[in-house]
Amino acid sequence: MERFCDKCGTLVSGEGKFCPSCGAPLESAVDLGKPDIDSPVQTEQQPSPYVAPVNNTYSGTSSSNQGQIPAYPQSYNTNSNASSNNDMTIGKWLLTFLISAIPIVGLIMLFIWAFGDDGNTTRQTFSKAYLLWTLISVGATFILYFGMIVCIGSMMGGLGNILSEMEMNMAMLFA
Numbered sequence: 001m002e003r004f005c006d007k008c009g010t011l012v013s014g015e016g017k018f019c020p021s022c023g024a025p026l027e028s029a030v031d032l033g034k035p036d037i038d039s040p041v042q043t044e045q046q047p048s049p050y051v052a053p054v055n056n057t058y059s060g061t062s063s064s065n066q067g068q069i070p071a072y073p074q075s076y077n078t079n080s081n082a083s084s085n086n087d088m089t090i091g092k093w094l095l096t097f098l099i100s101a102i103p104i105v106g107l108i109m110l111f112i113w114a115f116g117d118d119g120n121t122t123r124q125t126f127s128k129a130y131l132l133w134t135l136i137s138v139g140a141t142f143i144l145y146f147g148m149i150v151c152i153g154s155m156m157g158g159l160g161n162i163l164s165e166m167e168m169n170m171a172m173l174f175a
Contacts, residue, residue: 010022088120
């Protein structure tokens with residue numbers, strides 16, 4: 001029985017359960033010697049998804065099936081719009097930063113870019129991250145101001161007590 005290892009592509013002959021090159025389990029390896037019994041009977045001859053292995057050998061293995069890697073069919077993305085929609089040029093980034101720096105308009109545009117569907121996932125992800133940082137910084141600012149107000153209030157209360165004691169002492173001196 002001959003089959004290819006799914007992990008490294010080595011042609012393995014024999015009944016072993018593990019690849020002699022990489023040690024990966026061969027449970028899901030493709031058996032080249034017998035047809036797939038579980039699949040329904042095919043009336044038409046369909047081409048095999050596997051191409052004959054290329055004799056690429058590499059040193060370092062003592063196995064008789066020296067690292068023959070099959071040439072698997074490759075699929076290419078023919079949709080060129082998928083990548084061009086997510087490409088952000090320097091001009092688009094500068095415009096995005098400029099608009100997001102305008103106080104009210106920038107915030108509105110960040111919400112539109114983050115939760116709208118303009119097809120630009122790069123700008124959408126950036127806008128969501130920018131809004132998250134804005135939320136964190138506003139929360140931290142409120143916590144800081146609240147802490148300052150509490151500190152100033154406690155100091156004023158203590159200062160009021162000190163001033164009233166000084167006033168009483170001055171009254172006793174001049175009385």
